[in-house]
Amino acid sequence: MKVKEILTEKEGEKLFLLGNEAAVRGALEGGVSVVSTYPGTPSSEIGNVFYKIAREAGVYFEFSSNEKVALEVSVAAAAAGLRSFVFMKHVGLNVAADSFMSAVYTGVRGGMIVLSADDPSMYSSQNEQDNRIMARLAGIPLLEPSNPQEVKDLMKFGFDLSEQFKIPILIRTTTRISHMRGVVNLGTVIQGKEKGYFKKDPSQFIVTPVYVVKMRKELIEKLKQIEEKTEKSPLNKIIDKGGREIGIITSGSAFNYVMDVVSENNLKVKILKLTFSYPFPEKLVLDFINSVDNILVAEEVEPVMEKEVLAIIGKYNIKKKVYGKLDGTLPRIYEYNPDIISFGMAKIVEKELIKREKYSTKLSLPLRSAILCPGCPHRATYFALKKAIKKLKLKEEEIIYSTDIGCYALGMEPPYNMGDYCISMGSSIGIGCGFSKATNQKVISFIGDSTFFHAGIPPLINAVHNKDKILLVVMDNRITGMTGGQTNPGIPLDGMGNPAPEVSIEKIARGIGVGLVKTTDPVDLKETEEVFKEALQFEGIAVVITKHPCAMITDGENRKKGISIKYTINQEECTKCLICVKNFTCPAIYIEKDGSVNINPLLCDGCGVCAQICPKKAIEVKKQG
Amino acid sequence: MSKESDRGEKTRLKNIYKIQLIGVGGQGTIKTSTIVGEAAMRKGLNVVMSEVHGMARRGGTVVTELKIGEAHSPLIEEGAADLLIAFEPTEALRSLNKINCNSFVIVNSAPIVPFTVSLGISEYPELSSVFDELKAKIKNLSIIDAQKIAKEAGSIISENMVLLGAAVATPGFPVDKDLVIQSMKENLPLKSIETNLKAFELGFKEVKK
Numbered sequence: 028m029k030v031k032e033i034l035t036e037k038e039g040e041k042l043f044l045l046g047n048e049a050a051v052r053g054a055l056e057g058g059v060s061v062v063s064t065y066p067g068t069p070s071s072e073i074g075n076v077f078y079k080i081a082r083e084a085g086v087y088f089e090f091s092s093n094e095k096v097a098l099e100v101s102v103a104a105a106a107a108g109l110r111s112f113v114f115m116k117h118v119g120l121n122v123a124a125d126s127f128m129s130a131v132y133t134g135v136r137g138g139m140i141v142l143s144a145d146d147p148s149m150y151s152s153q154n155e156q157d158n159r160i161m162a163r164l165a166g167i168p169l170l171e172p173s174n175p176q177e178v179k180d181l182m183k184f185g186f187d188l189s190e191q192f193k194i195p196i197l198i199r200t201t202t203r204i205s206h207m208r209g210v211v212n213l214g215t216v217i218q219g220k221e222k223g224y225f226k227k228d229p230s231q232f233i234v235t236p237v238y239v240v241k242m243r244k245e246l247i248e249k250l251k252q253i254e255e256k257t258e259k260s261p262l263n264k265i266i267d268k269g270g271r272e273i274g275i276i277t278s279g280s281a282f283n284y285v286m287d288v289v290s291e292n293n294l295k296v297k298i299l300k301l302t303f304s305y306p307f308p309e310k311l312v313l314d315f316i317n318s319v320d321n322i323l324v325a326e327e328v329e330p331v332m333e334k335e336v337l338a339i340i341g342k343y344n345i346k347k348k349v350y351g352k353l354d355g356t357l358p359r360i361y362e363y364n365p366d367i368i369s370f371g372m373a374k375i376v377e378k379e380l381i382k383r384e385k386y387s388t389k390l391s392l393p394l395r396s397a398i399l400c401p402g403c404p405h406r407a408t409y410f411a412l413k414k415a416i417k418k419l420k421l422k423e424e425e426i427i428y429s430t431d432i433g434c435y436a437l438g439m440e441p442p443y444n445m446g447d448y449c450i451s452m453g454s455s456i457g458i459g460c461g462f463s464k465a466t467n468q469k470v471i472s473f474i475g476d477s478t479f480f481h482a483g484i485p486p487l488i489n490a491v492h493n494k495d496k497i498l499l500v501v502m503d504n505r506i507t508g509m510t511g512g513q514t515n516p517g518i519p520l521d522g523m524g525n526p527a528p529e530v531s532i533e534k535i536a537r538g539i540g541v542g543l544v545k546t547t548d549p550v551d552l553k554e555t556e557e558v559f560k561e562a563l564q565f566e567g568i569a570v571v572i573t574k575h576p577c578a579m580i581t582d583g584e585n586r587k588k589g590i591s592i593k594y595t596i597n598q599e600e601c602t603k604c605l606i607c608v609k610n611f612t613c614p615a616i617y618i619e620k621d622g623s624v625n626i627n628p629l630l631c632d633g634c635g636v637c638a639q640i641c642p643k644k645a646i647e648v649k650k651q652g
Numbered sequence: 653m654s655k656e657s658d659r660g661e662k663t664r665l666k667n668i669y670k671i672q673l674i675g676v677g678g679q680g681t682i683k684t685s686t687i688v689g690e691a692a693m694r695k696g697l698n699v700v701m702s703e704v705h706g707m708a709r710r711g712g713t714v715v716t717e718l719k720i721g722e723a724h725s726p727l728i729e730e731g732a733a734d735l736l737i738a739f740e741p742t743e744a745l746r747s748l749n750k751i752n753c754n755s756f757v758i759v760n761s762a763p764i765v766p767f768t769v770s771l772g773i774s775e776y777p778e779l780s781s782v783f784d785e786l787k788a789k790i791k792n793l794s795i796i797d798a799q800k801i802a803k804e805a806g807s808i809i810s811e812n813m814v815l816l817g818a819a820v821a822t823p824g825f826p827v828d829k830d831l832v833i834q835s836m837k838e839n840l841p842l843k844s845i846e847t848n849l850k851a852f853e854l855g856f857k858e859v860k861k
Contacts, residue, residue: 028690028838043690043699150704173724174700207726208686208701210693283725290722291729364727383731386748386789390781393742394774395676395713395766441771614711614767629808 034080038215046205047072049175050142050198052213053182054112055084057138060219061104062088063097065481066510067116068151069205070144074114074513074522081523085218089522090513093452093481094119098126098141102195105135106232107223110186114142117158122452122482124161129234130195131165132242134249137223138186139195141167144205147280147327147362151202153432153451155360157329158199162305166246167197168253169305170262171278175209177302183214184262192249201327203280203362254306262302263311270295273376274319276312276332278304281325284368292380294372307335316345323375324351327363350375397437401615402578402632405435405502407549409443410611410640412471412500414552415559426469427462431455431483433475434509435502442610445473453482456490456499463495469563471498477507477515479532484539490568491540498562499541499570501532502549504577512579536570543569550575552639578632585633592633593649594626600645607637607646668721669826670728671819674747675739676764677712680812683839684737685716687816691827691835692720702726711766713743720826737819739798739812740764741782748789756792756822758815758859762799794818794859801854807844810851817855829856 028042033052036042044052050073054062062081064074074090081088087104091097094115101113113123120127120143127141143161146152162169170185172178178200185196230238257263268289274297277285282300289296299315301308316322316339324333333351340347350356350371357363357371373380399406416423423444430436430446431454439446448458459472474483479501490497507513514520514527521527536544543565547558555573562569585591601624607616608624615630616637626637626646638646671688675681682703692699702717717728730749736757738744744759751757761779768774786793798814805814813836820829833849840848 028686041693043686043693043701045703203702203726206703208689208699208703209726210698280725284727286724287729365725365729369729383729384752385730386751388745388748388785390742390745390777390785391775392746393766393776394768395711396768397712398767441773608770612767612771616770617765617767618770 030076030079033076034084034216036213038213040213041210042213043208044175044179044211045072046172046175046178046200046207048076049179049211050114050182051076051080052211053179054140055086055216056179056214057183057186058110058217058219059086059112059186060109060137060221060223061101061111062086063091063100063111063113064115065091065094065097065119066507066513067119067144068510069146069200069202070114070116070142071510071513072205073142075511078513078522078524085221087523090507090515092516094123095126098123098130101139102126102130102135104223105137105139105195106133107137107225108220109137109223110219111137111139112142112182113140114144116152117143117145117156118152118154118451119143120158120161128165131167132234132239132246133232134193135189135195136193138189140182140185140189140198141195142198142200145199145201145328147201147203155328157327157331158197159305159331160329162197162199166250167195168192168303170196170198171302171304172198172200172204173279173282173300173302174204175207176211178204179211181302188256192253194249199279201280201362250306254308257303257306257308258311260303263308264300265315266298266300268294268296268298271297271319273297273321273323274299274315275323275325276301276315276336277325278302278332279327281327281363281368284363284365285325287365288369288372288380292378294376294378301332304332307332309339312336313339313343316340316347321348321375322350323356323372324349325357325363325368328360330359396440398440398612398614399434399437400578400632401613401630402581402634403434404504404549404573404575404577404634405438406611406613407552407575407634407636408500408502408555408573409438409445410636411549411552411555412445412559413443415556415563418556419560419563421469421563426471427466429455429459429462429470429472431472431474431478433478433502435473435475438473442612445471452478453486456483456486456497459497459499460486460490460493460495463497464493470496471500473500473502475508476501476503476505476517476532480516480530484535487536487541488539495568496566497568499568501570501572503532503572503574505574506577506580508577508579512577532572541570542567544572545570546572546574548575549573550634550636552636578634581634582632591650592635593628593631594633594635594638594646595649596624596626597645597647598623600643602643604642606640606642611637611640613637668719668723669824670733671718671720671735671737672728672733672747672750673716673718673737673739674743675714676743677714679714679739681714681739682716684812684816685718687832687835687839688827689718690839691831694831694835695827697826698722700724700726713746715747734824735819735822737815739815741779742777744786745782751790753791755790756824757786757790757794758818758822759786759793759795760798760811760815761795762797762811792822796855796858798855801858802851805851805854806847809844810848813848813851814855814858817852818859821856821859
């Protein structure tokens with residue numbers, strides 16, 4: 028499949044789509060006009076597809092500077108009567124939360140969907156928060172798809188629902204839904220309106236106490252009406268396998284595991300799949316509870332529905348057992364899978380469930396840890412900084428390295444060990460401010476270009492104003508790298524690939540009043556080391572911007588130009604000092620069985636930094652094309 | 653086979669066919685899985701697949717799982733895979749928990765040694781002991797030098813298509829060869845398709861000989 032087909036493939040056809048790709052198609056079938064995001068895995072591919080097709084689709088798309096801004100862009104579009112779609116990873120909703128909570132109060136005019144991609148088991152996230160709780164906190168209707176087809180269909184359903192009740196809708200996926208591929212039957216793409224018109228009504232769009240008092244009441248009334256919908260919605264369905272001993276209430280990915288375990292073992296159970304799961308359909312669930320002997324709730328991650336079920340049981344004084352996370356039938360933490368569900372269900376059903384032999388190995392397998400790519404400019408930055416610290420005879424163990432969310436957080440790994448604290452986007456600087464005040468230790472903060480635009484500017488203002496002593500290294504690799512390479516405000520391209528003004532990090536730092544601001548190319552190790560030496564001795568806040576394109580960019584450009592630059596090691600000159608292997612750790616450089624050091628030409632990116640660090644000048648360039 | 657007859661045709665497999673693919677970032681594991689999945693869809697079968705994305709992980713382990721047939725979840729139960737395609741010898745061992753004594757297993761014999769071995773923080777076992785263990789546990793085992801065969805076909809990058817060819821040749825593979833080839837054409841760059849098709853055929857012959 029080509030990405031374009033997500034837009035161009037006709038109604039009635041099928042595509043093998045990723046959950047995230049299905050979200051794009053669903054938005055297009057729903058007549059979306061404005062789409063915004065800040066990249067975050069597991070939601071990133073939605074943006075990557077819009078980046079490629081938005082212009083042709085006649086949809087406005089942007090990579091906003093952060094999730095709060097993204098939400099505001101979409102909510103304003105919806106206030107102007109357009110259909111809008113904003114998506115983010117689960118923790119992105121924390122950043123957007125301030126506006127998100129109030130946007131549910133004000134409501135919308137055009138349909139608006141907020142998609143949160145949660146990350147059970149934290150494959151690429153800093154926490155395991157369950158945003159179904161956010162839905163309850165905000166009072167926003169919630170949809171939970173179980174596969175790409177449902178993701179697509181719920182987008183369109185969500186837009187209609189949103190317009191009917193004039194309220195944004197939250198779709199909660201998980202990694203396993205966003206990154207699951209399945210057969211999707213396509214509907215018709217509808218061209219959204221190009222421009223809306225904002226009809227003024229301060230009583231709806233200004234959240235002063237006078238107005239919100241009324242809005243709060245309206246919200247609760249809306250939720251009551253929507254609950255009547257969830258009670259009767261065909262999205263909430265019962266699958267009756269012909270028994271009443273156990274009734275399983277489930278949603279999202281957990282539904283898939285339940286279905287596979289039930290089918291494979293031919294279990295006679297009754298299943299209630301809740302897709303339109305908030306406002307929680309009390310009567311529907313009550314009837315279901317009454318129709319079975321005992322209940323199992325299977326859900327990821329928190330016992331959200333389980334507590335709702337327990338509340339109903341308590342309210343109606345029902346004497347039935349509820350199995351789930353709270354009694355330990357199923358685990359409280361991490362992602363589920365068919366084996367976990369099977370293990371849990373084996374505890375409560377009479378029947379013996381299928382168990383298979385399980386092989387394992389006693390051999391110790393090589394670790395394939397995440398590492399900075401070959402040619403990654405961050406490695407050069409860390410190497411140069413380490414050298415500067417050594418030259419100035421600073422005690423490394425006395426330095427606090429406050430790092431941030433991005434590839435460069437891998438600097439915490441050996442041999443660099445430059446990462447001591449990291450909790451959220453932009454935290455490197457705020458945390459740096461705190462350590463600067465609370466200790467006499469030297470503070471070095473690391474932040475990427477995209478993260479700096481996202482949440483780095485307010486804490487930098489704080490650092491200047493409160494006279495904190497921090498060396499801030501902005502690792503500007505000209506891309507939002509870790510999420511797969513999206514544009515950001517520092518790049519002369521916008522979210523649709525159109526030329527855009529490039530926002531200067533250096534000018535921002537100077538404008539705020541940072542005492543020392545320097546930009547250097549980290550691939551020039553010598554110069555970068557000198558810049559770091561000066562910055563490390565500066566009293567006050569210093570900002571060093573290490574600016575060099577991400578290896579993904581240089582790789583792509585070289586391939587286009589047909590240039591192939593590879594480095595090799597001259598074995599006659601190499602003394603096997605292993606500085607390139609042990610101190611620099613480029614994954615392209617390895618030790619052969621015979622002890623000689625070599626460079627894997629398939630991995631070498633041609634950055635040439637290794638040639639600069641070799642004391643014997645044994646690393647040589649080989650250029651082709 | 654005409655395009656129309658491939659589509660929309662209601663086909664049901666008696667059992668769900670489960671394939672695990674495991675490799676190292678950059679080897680084309682996800683692309684290979686997608687080709688199989690789309691081919692199954694063309695045959696009119698239901699198919700679900702799980703793939704890993706996430707942090708820039710060049711060099712990390714990449715696992716994809718495919719269930720062809722009436723399955724809901726894309727995750728394969730332990731010991732339930734019908735077919736394992738391992739793009740790297742030690743990665744085959746990492747997936748042992750997914751296979752059983754009847755599973756078909758295709759293993760690329762070319763090792764990829766990670767930087768952690770050079771750094772001395774992990775070990776790469778002797779290749780012979782890796783193969784011995786695989787041979788002891790798996791009766792339907794094909795160890796294939798996909799790197800060498802890909803070079804023969806014209807490019808080392810076609811390694812994944814050698815393994816795909818080998819997989820399609822295993823007994824019980826649920827999708828016809830011509831549908832897989834059609835799917836390759838729809839998913840791979842035009843300029844490298846000849847090499848990839850050659851690699852695929854050589855891999856196919858490696859198992860069907």
